[in-house]
Amino acid sequence: MELTVNGARHQVEIEPDTPLLWVLRDTLGMTGTKYGCGLAQCGACTVLIDGQTIRSCVTPVESVVGSNIVTIEAIADDAEGRKVVEAWVDHQVPQCGYCQSGQVMAATALLKQSPSPSEAEIAGAMINLCRCGTYNAIASAVRQAAKA
Numbered sequence: 662m663e664l665t666v667n668g669a670r671h672q673v674e675i676e677p678d679t680p681l682l683w684v685l686r687d688t689l690g691m692t693g694t695k696y697g698c699g700l701a702q703c704g705a706c707t708v709l710i711d712g713q714t715i716r717s718c719v720t721p722v723e724s725v726v727g728s729n730i731v732t733i734e735a736i737a738d739d740a741e742g743r744k745v746v747e748a749w750v751d752h753q754v755p756q757c758g759y760c761q762s763g764q765v766m767a768a769t770a771l772l773k774q775s776p777s778p779s780e781a782e783i784a785g786a787m788i789n790l791c792r793c794g795t796y797n798a799i800a801s802a803v804r805q806a807a808k809a
Contacts, residue, residue, distance in 0.1 A: 662726055666691070667735035677723035681715075682706045684722045685732060693733035693762045697790070704789025707763035708732050714770045733762035742769045744809040748802035756793035763789045768803050777807055 664671045666689060673688050685691045685708070694717055697705030701716035708717045709731040736742035745768045755761045764787070771778055771786035778786070783803050791799065 662722065664722070664726065664730060665728070666730045667732060667738075668729075673722070675722055678721045680718050681708070681720045681722050681725055681730070682717040685717060685730075691732050691734050695759055695762060697760065697763075702790070703760065704763040704767065705760050707766040707789060709766055709770055712770065712773055714767050731766075733765060736765055736769055739769065741772045741806070744806040745769050745772065745802070748806040748809065751805060752798045752802040754795050754798045754802050756795055760789055760791045764791065764799055768799070768806065771803065772807055778803070 662673050662675065662677070664673060664684070666685070671689055673684055675684055675688060682694060682696060685694050694708055695705040696718060697703035699718050701719040704716065706716055706718040707714050710725055710728045737746050742765070745765050749755070749761070749765060767787055767789055771782065775782050783800055787799055787803065
């Protein structure tokens with residue numbers, strides 16, 4: 662199977678129903694995308710597929726062949742992603758940091774779809790779980806990135 666991840670093509674020999682998360686982490690060595698719950702509930706495994714957020718822990722690799730997959734490893738290469746990362750640093754969003762790659766991916770997708778999101782749009786898009794409860798800092802960082 663051929664996958665396009667972060668702009669590079671990769672040939673992988675893997676079972677078609679293998680979750681994308683494990684292909685990224687175990688086969689391609691991209692460990693920035695995290696395993697959280699394995700049930701598509703927490704969002705730690707969020708990546709972008711053709712610009713849309715998906716939970717990679719439940720996405721069969723065969724379903725993303727031919728798509729553009731973007732992971733946290735390449736998010737700063739994107740103008741919106743770079744603004745999000747800078748805002749995350751400015752607002753010191755991470756505490757434990759475990760969920761933050763998924764949070765950054767979700768924020769980047771939001772700003773690509775809605776460059777000046779309303780509070781309701783931010784609340785609706787930023788639904789990944791954060792065990793440390795940094796939701797206020799996350800919302801502040803998204804607002805800053807939108808203004809940048």
